[in-house]
Amino acid sequence: MKNLVEELRWRGLIHDMMPGTEEQLLKESTVTYIGFDPTSDSLHIGSLVPIILLMHLKNFGHKPIALVGGATGMIGDPSGKSDERNLLDEATLNHNVAGIKKVLSRFLDFNDTSENAPVLVNNYDWMKNFSFIDFAREVGKRITVNYMMAKDSVKKRLGEEGGGMSFTEFTYQLIQGYDFYHLHKHYNCKLQMGGSDQWGNITTGTELVRRMNDEGAKAYALTCPLITKADGSKFGKSEGGNVWLDADKTSPYKFYQFWLNTSDVDAESYIKIFTFKTKEEIESLIAAHREAPHERKLQKALAEALTLLVHNQEALTTALEASEILFGKSDISSLNKLSMATMEEVFEGVPCFEIEKSILEKGVDITNFLVEHTGILPSNAEAKRALKENSLSINKEKVGEGREVNNSDLLQNGYILVQRGKKNYFLVKTN
RNA sequence: GGGGAGAUUCCAGAGCGGCCAAAUGGGGCAGACUGUAAAUCUGCUGUUAAUUCUUCGCAGGUUCGAAUCCUGCUCUCCCCA
Numbered sequence: 001m002k003n004l005v006e007e008l009r010w011r012g013l014i015h016d017m018m019p020g021t022e023e024q025l026l027k028e029s030t031v032t033y034i035g036f037d038p039t040s041d042s043l044h045i046g047s048l049v050p051i052i053l054l055m056h057l058k059n060f061g062h063k064p065i066a067l068v069g070g071a072t073g074m075i076g077d078p079s080g081k082s083d084e085r086n087l088l089d090e091a092t093l094n095h096n097v098a099g100i101k102k103v104l105s106r107f108l109d110f111n112d113t114s115e116n117a118p119v120l121v122n123n124y125d126w127m128k129n130f131s132f133i134d135f136a137r138e139v140g141k142r143i144t145v146n147y148m149m150a151k152d153s154v155k156k157r158l159g160e161e162g163g164g165m166s167f168t169e170f171t172y173q174l175i176q177g178y179d180f181y182h183l184h185k186h187y188n189c190k191l192q193m194g195g196s197d198q199w200g201n202i203t204t205g206t207e208l209v210r211r212m213n214d215e216g217a218k219a220y221a222l223t224c225p226l227i228t229k230a231d232g233s234k235f236g237k238s239e240g241g242n243v244w245l246d247a248d249k250t251s252p253y254k255f256y257q258f259w260l261n262t263s264d265v266d267a268e269s270y271i272k273i274f275t276f277k278t279k280e281e282i283e284s285l286i287a288a289h290r291e292a293p294h295e296r297k298l299q300k301a302l303a304e305a306l307t308l309l310v311h312n313q314e315a316l317t318t319a320l321e322a323s324e325i326l327f328g329k330s331d332i333s334s335l336n337k338l339s340m341a342t343m344e345e346v347f348e349g350v351p352c353f354e355i356e357k358s359i360l361e362k363g364v365d366i367t368n369f370l371v372e373h374t375g376i377l378p379s380n381a382e383a384k385r386a387l388k389e390n391s392l393s394i395n396k397e398k399v400g401e402g403r404e405v406n407n408s409d410l411l412q413n414g415y416i417l418v419q420r421g422k423k424n425y426f427l428v429k430t431n
Numbered sequence: 432g433g434g435g436a437g438a439u440u441c442c443a444g445a446g447c448g449g450c451c452a453a454a455u456g457g458g459g460c461a462g463a464c465u466g467u468a469a470a471u472c473u474g475c476u477g478u479u480a481a482u483u484c485u486u487c488g489c490a491g492g493u494u495c496g497a498a499u500c501c502u503g504c505u506c507u508c509c510c511c512a
Contacts, residue, residue: 231469232456263468294466325465382460384477389461421461 001026004060004337008224010279011272011411013053015196017222018206024190024220025062029116032057032191033183035123035176035198038073039088041099042249043244045258046235048274048310049224051107053193058108068103070097071123072176072324078155078169079197084328097122104243107309119187123179129186139178142211143204148173153202173204180205181212184219191220199223227273243312251348252307252315253322257423259303260296264289267298275305300397322346326425332395332411340413343427349427351376352391358429363406366392366399376418376426386420393419 005022008014024030034050036043043051054064073093086094101120104110108118148154151173157165177301180202183189191201202221209219227235233418237244243258250258262270268286271277277285289298307316325338325346338346353374370383370392377383386392389400394409395417409416416428 257467263466264466265469267468292466293468296466296468299466299468344479376433379478380480381478382476386461389475391461422467 001062002060004056004062005222006054007060008222011225013049013268013273015182015223015225016199018220018307020218021191021220021222023294024218025060029061029063030191031063031065031183031187031189031218032068032193033180033187033189034193035067035069035072035179036100036104037069037077038093038096038100038224041096042244043100043103044236044250046227046242048306049227050194051104052274052276053224054108058116058118059276061116062109063119063187065119065121065183065187066108067179067183068097068104068120068122069176070094070122071127072123072172072179073097074124075175077153077172077176077201078157079201089215097124106245107219121183123175123182124295126182127175127178135174135178139174139181139208139212142208143174143177147207148204151156151204153197153200170353173201174199174208177181177204180219181208182289184209184213184217184305190218191222193222193224195226196223197226203428227270230263247311247315249327251350253346253348253350254317256307256316256323257317258343259306260299262299264293264298267302267357271298271302271305275309277301278303318345319347332397335395335417336412337369338411338413340415343411343413343415347425347427350427352427352429354431355428360407360410363404366394366403366405368402369405370418374418374426374428376420376428391421 003012003022004025005017032054034054036047036050054066070093073088073096074090080122101122103314108120109117110120112118123346126402148170149158153173154165154170157169180189192198192205194202199221202223206219206221209217229235242250243255259270267289271282275282285298285301291296304316304320307319321342325334350375353376355369356371359373364373366387367380367383370382370386377386384401387399390398390400391397394403394405395411398421403415410430411417414429418426418428420426
């Protein structure tokens with residue numbers, strides 16, 4: 001077997017692993033699973049690392065299992081959470097599970113028929129008919145409360161002032177641990193991977209596998225570091241929201257922009273983590289970037305690779321075009337050259353507003369235009385503030401208070417392009 | 432079952448009868464500088480044309496005047512058993 005661990009190591013994807021994991025992966029094609037929480041009906045870039053891990057596994061000849069936590073999602077993982085979690089209802093959960101399956105299918109071919117074809121499972125399937133009594137007898141008996149309490153996720157919550165933890169959440173690790181046992185039994189799954197916050201849950205699993213099998217079966221754990229940003233802020237959020245792997249939720253343009261805006265420091269580690277480029281390619285990219293950081297070669301390569309991975313060539317082309325128009329040295333005349341079709345394509349995902357033709361014919365004050373007629377800004381106070389800040393542009397031209405908006409602002413294709421600050425674009429068209 | 436603490440504007444957290452649309456910090460937004468980076472600096476951050484109106488868990492009350500006092504209600508938390 002090719003050495004997967006070594007590959008993951010230089011990419012910075014290994015946080016911790018159990019002794020013997022590397023040997024196991026070298027010895028034979030190993031069935032490995034990673035779990036996904038159905039807390040939403042799609043996945044955001046926070047789940048990209050596990051997805052990429054599954055892809056690496058497949059590429060290195062191992063068999064990846066993606067587990068969607070229909071059952072565990074009903075309980076709520078306390079890891080990394082300082083508060084008791086709210087329970088999701090069943091309908092929401094089913095909806096979410098379906099959504100996540102759909103997204104995962106884009107990255108892994110679950111219809112593949114090869115020996116190490118990826119598999120998609122839902123732990124609800126084997127947990128739903130498991131009675132509490134049975135669970136308590138078969139699983140609960142194997143693990144002591146002492147063992148469970150020693151986990152960081154539990155200790156943290158018990159030790160905290162004003163915290164507390166419900167029995168439900170306390171049980172979580174056992175349920176997840178049982179998944180591992182189940183997959184071990186039915187798929188010969190020997191390894192679980194996950195984020196470093198999952199270490200405790202995973203080791204409960206390896207422990208269960210060992211204790212629930214007479215002949216002392218062995219199971220392994222490998223975790224990857226949680227993605228961080230150099231400035232300490234949370235990875236994966238862009239202006240106001242998550243960055244989703246779904247074009248409906250985050251347009252390819254925004255997605256591309258998210259990666260393009262990566263800081264220099266982060267870009268060097270992200271390119272290793274998130275792309276499949278070889279070590280040599282990456283090293284030369286990094287060298288080139290250090291040479292001329294302002295060219296942003298790394299960020300561009302990163303954004304390009306990921307837009308291709310998550311979306312497709314077409315989406316990338318549009319994103320590139322849009323970026324060029326919005327951030328290149330465009331002005332009114334270049335905007336005017338755009339056809340309506342290009343405009344619509346480029347601005348897909350940019351908020352779009354409509355305004356009555358007659359209003360523009362008469363002309364309207366900028367404040368009313370922004371607030372009352374289009375809703376670009378939520379209140380007059382906000383609009384006034386923005387105007388005072390000199391942060392608003394119409395068709396790439398800064399505007400101030402008292403400016404009138406009228407027909408002459410319409411571009412040839414019938415749009416008005418409004419900007420708040422450098423990066424926030426809005427389109428207004430007439431109806 | 433007993434005892435105690437608390438619910439404040441996006442979050443954390445001051446305020447404890449007028450000077451409170453409410454300190455401070457965080458976050459967010461914008462501006463300058465730049466490379467659509469980082470760091471830094473600056474401004475803004477309920478709403479209104481307005482000394483307008485609506486905000487301090489909910490409902491009442493005291494008062495010229497309440498986030499601040501009283502009564503009831505709801506919810507949260509802690510400790511003891």
